[in-house]
Every structure is written in C-alpha cells, then in structure tokens.
Amino acid sequence: MISLSDYLILSSIIFCIGLVGIFINRKNIITLLMCVELILAAVNTNFIAFSHFLGNEAGQIFVFFILTVAAAEVAIGLAILTLMFRNRGSIDIDITSSLKG
Amino acid sequence: MTSAQILFYTFSFFLVASSLIMIFAKNAAKAVLFLVLAFFSVAGLWILLEAEFLAITLILVYVGAVMVLFLFVIKMLNIDKSTLRAKFAGYLPLGLIVAAIIVAEMTMVLGHEQFGLNIYPAPEKASADYSNITILALQLYTDYVYPFELAAVLLLIAIIAAIALVHRPEQNRKKQDISEQVSVRAKDRLRIVSIAKNNKEVNND
Known part of the structure; x- marks a missing residue:
C-alpha cells in the first residue's frame, strides 16, 4: 500500500522543482507564475494526503479555499503582466527594477 | 504490486517528468501545456486519495480556466524568445x-x-454509497459558511481589480452625450443673418 510518507516526499519533490524553476527563470514572469502554481499544487497534495490519512475533511475544505485564492492571484497577476507589457514593451524581470532605488 | 501502487507511481512519474520539462522549456506555450499534464497527474493522485470533488475542480477550474488564461496572455503578448533564457x-x-x-x-x-x-x-476504503461532495458541502455550508462567503467576496474583488487594471477608456469613439444634447439652446447653433441692401452684414441678436 501507499503510505503517507510517499505522498509527502512526492509533494516535496514537486515543491523543489517549482523552486528551481523560480531560480533559473530570471527573465520571464509568466514562467515564474507557473512555478508558483506548481508549488501550490504540491502544497494542496500535502493537505489532501493528511486529510485522507487522518480522516478529517478540514484539509479538503482548506484546499478549496487555496484554489479560490490562487485563481484570484493568477487573474490579477496576468492583468499586471499585461499592463507591464503595454507600458514597457517587455516582460523581462531585469528591467523591472524601478523600486530598487 | 497492487493496482493502487501502479497508478500512484505512474501519476508520480508523469508529474515529475512534466514538471521538469515545464521549468526547462524555452517556449512559454510549451511550458503551459506541460503544466496542464502535471495538473492532470495531480488530479489523478487526488482521486487516489478519495478527494474526487477537488480533483474534478482542479481540472475544470485550473486546466479549463486558469491555464487557458495563461495561453491567451502568452499568445497576446509577443515575447521575444531569444532574450528569455539569457x-x-x-x-x-x-x-x-x-x-x-x-x-x-x-x-x-x-x-x-x-x-x-x-x-x-x-x-x-470508502463504501460504494460514500459521497465526497456531500461531506464537503455539509462542512462548507455549516462550519465554514463565513469563509465561503469571504471567498466569494475575494473573487468579486479579483474581477473588479483585473478589469480596472487592464481597461483602457476608448479614444476617438463617436458616442452620444445625452445631457449635452438636452441642454443645447437654439442660439448656440443658429445664427440668423439679415443681409442689408448695401451688403452690410447685421448681426441679428
């Protein structure tokens, strides 16, 4: 049978893949947003695995709300991205250093 | 190996492989498509964990709406591929x-x-008449009804924010201004000129 630790290790691997994606994609904000989605999927898998093995549905409710917040985040993030592309003509991260001082 | 183990390792393999292809992809549209495959694998894992409602929600909401939104934005913005991986x-x-x-x-x-x-x-294993969505709905509409309404308000704010951010007022559009039309006077638009015999123009106010 599959144990709880199998699910936890799998989701930690997915979390780290998302983290490496954020590290190496220093030029493209869209891929950065997709890596955040991957990390959220790993976290949600953790919640559901614990919910299944502990017999408590609260974890699934929490995943429901995380999905809601993530959908709102993506909508606003892509709107900001579109605005940035319209104003600067590019979505490079390197040129968005206006707040650096 | 039981069938559950075979399914678990299959979904895990596809999840890890498609995630790796996604983060190393040069083309952003290809990355989105492999993220879709990763989400399908995650949904399979969630069904193994008897969370059917959330698995279907993941496919409908994430793959059906959010990933398509990503594809729209990628196709709309003309991204220079050569600068992406510098x-x-x-x-x-x-x-x-x-x-x-x-x-x-x-x-x-x-x-x-x-x-x-x-x-x-x-x-x-859950019995055949076990309904995941009934259990979730019972909790969501009793104990968690207040967070549920807050989530609805959050989505509304997200809609308003997204529209307010990208909306551009249109220029050079021919449109009616009702108040201007109603408040117009005849003397604003009409000038009566009487032509005298000696060809001298007289303003007839």
Whole structure:
C-alpha cells in the first residue's frame, strides 16, 4: 500500500522543482507564475494526503479555499503582466527594477 | 504490486517528468501545456486519495480556466524568445543545490519511520454509497459558511481589480452625450443673418 510518507516526499519533490524553476527563470514572469502554481499544487497534495490519512475533511475544505485564492492571484497577476507589457514593451524581470532605488 | 501502487507511481512519474520539462522549456506555450499534464497527474493522485470533488475542480477550474488564461496572455503578448533564457546557466547550480538540500532534509523528516504505514495506517476504503461532495458541502455550508462567503467576496474583488487594471477608456469613439444634447439652446447653433441692401452684414441678436 501507499503510505503517507510517499505522498509527502512526492509533494516535496514537486515543491523543489517549482523552486528551481523560480531560480533559473530570471527573465520571464509568466514562467515564474507557473512555478508558483506548481508549488501550490504540491502544497494542496500535502493537505489532501493528511486529510485522507487522518480522516478529517478540514484539509479538503482548506484546499478549496487555496484554489479560490490562487485563481484570484493568477487573474490579477496576468492583468499586471499585461499592463507591464503595454507600458514597457517587455516582460523581462531585469528591467523591472524601478523600486530598487 | 497492487493496482493502487501502479497508478500512484505512474501519476508520480508523469508529474515529475512534466514538471521538469515545464521549468526547462524555452517556449512559454510549451511550458503551459506541460503544466496542464502535471495538473492532470495531480488530479489523478487526488482521486487516489478519495478527494474526487477537488480533483474534478482542479481540472475544470485550473486546466479549463486558469491555464487557458495563461495561453491567451502568452499568445497576446509577443515575447521575444531569444532574450528569455539569457541567464539560464548562471543560476542553475545554486538552484540545484538548494533543491537537493531541501529534498534531502524532507526525505529524512518525512521518511517511513515518522509517517509510514505502521504510524498512519491506510484508512478503510470508502463504501460504494460514500459521497465526497456531500461531506464537503455539509462542512462548507455549516462550519465554514463565513469563509465561503469571504471567498466569494475575494473573487468579486479579483474581477473588479483585473478589469480596472487592464481597461483602457476608448479614444476617438463617436458616442452620444445625452445631457449635452438636452441642454443645447437654439442660439448656440443658429445664427440668423439679415443681409442689408448695401451688403452690410447685421448681426441679428
């Protein structure tokens, strides 16, 4: 049978893949947003695995709300991205250093 | 190997492989498509964990709406491919080191000694008349009804914010201004000129 630790290790691997994606994609904000989605999927898998093995549905409710917040985040993030592309003509991260001082 | 194990390892393989292809993809549209495959694998894992409603929600909401939104934005913005991967090699070793350390630490902490089947035994299989969506709805509309309404308000705010951010007022559009039309006077638009006999123009106010 599959144990709880199998699910936890799998989701930690997915979390780290998302983290490496954020590290190496220093030029493209869209891929950065997709890596955040991957990390959220790993976290949600953790919640559901614990919910299944502990017999408590609260974890699934929490995943429901995380999905809601993530959908709102993506909508606003892509709107900001579109605005940035319209104003600067590019979505490079390197040129968005206006707040650096 | 039981069928559950075969399914678990199949979904895990496709999840890890498509995630890796996604983060190393040069083309952003290709990355989105492999993220879709990763989400399908995650949904399969969630069905193995008897969370059917959330698995279907993941496919409908994430693959059906959010990923399509990503594809729309990628196709709308003309991204220069050559500039995207300029600093690829510079940060890769650092990222790999951090990821390897995290995976090693997590594997030590989350191993079979702490979270194995002898500590957390596998729960019994749900009966045939078990309904995941009924259980979730009972909790969501009683204990969690206040967070549920807050989530609805959050989505409304997200809609308003997204529209307010990208909406551009249109220029050069021919449109009616009703108040201007109603408040117009005849003397604003009409000038009566009487032509005298000696050809001298007289303003007839």
